[in-house]
Amino acid sequence: MIELFDEPMSKHTTFRTGGNARRFLIPESINELKEAVRKCCEDKEEYLIIGNGSNLLVSEKGYSGTVIQISDKIGKITVSGEEIYAEAGAMLSAVARTARDNGLSGFEFASGIPGSVGGAAFMNAGAYGGEIKNVVTRVDVIVDGELKSLSPEEMHFDYRHSIVMEKNMIITGMAVKLEKKNPEEITAAMTELNRRRVEKQPLEYPSAGSTFKRPTGYFAGKLIEDSGLAGYRVGGAMVSTKHCGFVINYDNANSDDIYRLITDVKRIVMEKFGVELEPEVRLIGEF
Ligand SMILES: Cc1cc2nc3c(=O)[nH]c(=O)nc-3n(C[C@H](O)[C@H](O)[C@H](O)COP(=O)(O)OP(=O)(O)OC[C@H]3O[C@@H](n4cnc5c(N)ncnc54)[C@H](O)[C@@H]3O)c2cc1C
Known part of the structure; x- marks a missing residue:
């Protein structure tokens, strides 16, 4: 099992942001995973399971417990x-x-x-x-x-x-x-879906995919676009102009920038359309 301390979560999230995990474990088998969890429980240590970090926004204050990454090992x-x-x-x-x-x-x-x-x-x-x-x-x-x-x-x-x-x-x-x-x-179906992703999504920037869940009866991206928020920025975070449903790390954003942007977008969409946007991205740590 790989054990790291004060590991930057920016290395393990597709947003490329986030403070340090106090401890970071990478088990190499299911038995090691069970063992890591057992040890955390025994020590009354809070733990967080992550995969590829593609749906996570980790606080700049980091995570004070143990992150357990289930990797391709x-x-x-x-x-x-x-x-x-x-x-x-x-x-x-x-x-x-x-x-x-x-x-x-x-x-x-x-x-x-x-x-x-x-x-x-x-x-x-x-x-x-x-x-x-x-x-x-x-x-x-x-x-x-x-x-x-x-x-x-x-x-x-x-x-x-x-x-x-x-x-x-x-x-x-x-x-x-x-x-x-x-x-x-x-193969043809996969190629076509991939083409649509490349065409419609800002894959050239770090992000966590669609930032918000689809509200019943609406599309988050459309509500955000119709609120005039395409290209809206807080620090280095931006609402993508290519797909307004994506918040992107446009220019060395940190998690605070992204969080503040999400909060602004939620507020403005609520004011304009009376629709509550709920983040799909999982918020980890204190904001
Ligand atoms: C460019 C881009 C495009 C995307 N497109 C899509 C899309 O089309 N559709 C879609 O649904 N999502 C999309 N996403 C979001 C994301 O990829 C998915 O939600 C994905 O399933 C998250 O997997 P992950 O391994 O990265 O999970 P993580 O981000 O590491 O974790 C997400 C949550 O799952 C929990 N978790 C992870 N692994 C485990 C486990 N083994 N046991 C228990 N809990 C676990 C974590 O605690 C966390 O709460 C996109 C993201 C990006 C960056």
């Missing part, structure tokens, strides 16, 4: 017939490539989401009409120190929501059921 992907089992640290892009190489369709939607399997099951990540909940058949978790399997129903999936957000659980892997298709068609 716990990222084995196994194919069995039309089912793929991926450990939590596997990247979604790697699972999508494995599916394609095995002529399995249904995971194309996730190929451009820069997160881990654990982060995606936690968030019920989705894109272009696909969602984790539509393909998953089982999620394995550590709960109260023990490994347990949850059915999709037990995961209580909803829009950007799963039961793991409410309970103290750690996802160790998930199984997905896909269907046979011609690999060329799968």
